């Protein structure tokens with residue numbers, strides 16, 4: 001049989017899926033062990049125990065200068081920035097995406113501008129933001145919004161345009177006004193696609209968050225990573241990177257679950 | 273009473289003349305089946321009746337008044353596909369027409385209004401044989417069930433004219449016969465005026481009171497673009513079919529539901 005027609009069993013699938021993760025962990029462990037056995041003061045590939053010790057400090061010991069637990073306050077502030085930025089871009093995507101996908105006049109007004117705007121590499125706007133809105137929270141949140149909103153807006157507008165014309169005509173033959181079509185036909189059909197768009201947008205959102213924090217911040221996960229880099233503190237950087245990955249994964253998982261729960265009709269198969 | 277009059281309708285797309293000189297009067301309560309070769313402009317004609325396309329010249333009158341140039345509640349429609357809303361349940365799909373009508377801002381009904389709407393919707397669902405499925409989403413229905421749902425949904429709004437574009441074209445023969453029986457019953461009981469596009473001549477004669485055939489008179493390739501299709505045959509179907517009651521206003525649907533329900537489900541099952 002051709003290889004494309006052969007499927008691994010459930011057990012084999014799990015084995016194959018975990019294999020790369022295990023391989024990476026084992027490779028790291030070996031590398032770390034070798035380097036540390038040559039030079040116990042080596043900082044490049046710290047052992048798990050060293051990482052745990054460093055993280056213990058950040059997680060459970062009060063910082064002398066600020067009086068906070070750095071790991072948790074970093075996480076909180078970063079999540080707040082990410083959430084605010086994404087919140088703004090979701091709102092923009094919904095309002096402008098739906099209206100520009102549905103109403104030709106709004107499309108004429110919005111679409112060419114957004115297309116031009118989305119060509120600007122967002123990170124190049126960062127200095128402009130720093131100059132205009134200052135170095136505080138607003139500039140970081142704006143960067144995330146600017147970086148993700150055009151992407152999401154286009155996804156939503158496209159989703160609206162993809163609603164079969166027949167369905168819109170049908171709604172009109174049932175007497176629906178434009179407002180009624182937006183609220184009862186377009187929005188409900190676009191929400192699952194909005195969740196998909198949000199999942200995609202979270203990837204650049206993290207990039208912009210960490211970049212903004214690395215460049216100008218005094219707190220946050222990205223700030224910490226770039227701060228301790230000066231001391232080659234891999235024992236902090238690696239756990240932080242893993243933590244960010246875990247957070248991103250959990251967000252994606254939550255959104256995927258939300259999509260399945262809230263929009264049962266969006267799934268191809270259906271249990272009644 | 274609903275009469276549709278098409279006066280000297282021409283339709284061109286760019287240089288291509290699709291329809292020429294269509295003169296047609298559709299009497300109230302008739303069931304017009306529109307047939308013709310593929311690409312001759314049947315859908316185009318239906319779209320003009322729907323208000324989705326404008327005639328290049330000529331005019332369409334509905335009860336003596338020029339047709340509104342956009343789709344509206346007075347002309348119901350069932351397409352071959354995408355006629356129901358995937359995000360609403362079967363019951364929700366039928367209710368939505370009433371909700372659009374009665375609740376301009378929220379588009380939702382509550383309390384007694386909703387209960388009354390649900391009663392009407394259930395009567396229609398019963399009539400099309402979908403009573404047992406009212407909480408399913410369309411994705412969980414077969415093609416035939418979806419089209420029956422689309423019919424119920426369109427009838428809920430009591431359109432003056434019901435426009436159908438190959439509504440049963442994608443169904444397999446067994447289900448088709450079943451839906452034909454249903455369609456016939458609905459037409460007899462509800463006193464509606466129907467225009468149906470179809471590829472299937474036997475379907476046209478089985479359901480229609482009148483069969484209109486569109487055809488291009490000249491079909492040489494170099495002439496094709498310059499001559500559109502027009503009415504080649506206009507056949508009154510024999511024996512004549514009659515509706516149960518002469519249409520006299522829109523009160524019909526309201527007074528009849530229990531009867532329809534019983535009769536049609538007998539025909540369907």
Ligand SMILES: Nc1ncnc2c1ncn2[C@@H]1O[C@H](COP(=O)(O)OP(=O)(O)OP(=O)(O)O)[C@@H](O)[C@H]1O
Nearest residue numbers: 285286290308309310311312313314315316317471
């Ligand atoms: N929007 C359009 N722009 C340009 N030409 C069009 C457009 N819509 C239809 N046509 C042309 O008009 C002609 C009639 O199309 P129409 O869809 O009405 O045919 P039809 O009779 O419904 O065919 P079928 O039986 O295959 O559905 C075709 O030649 C088609 O190419």
Ligand SMILES: [Mg+2]
Nearest residue numbers: 314315316437
């Ligand atoms: Mg067609």
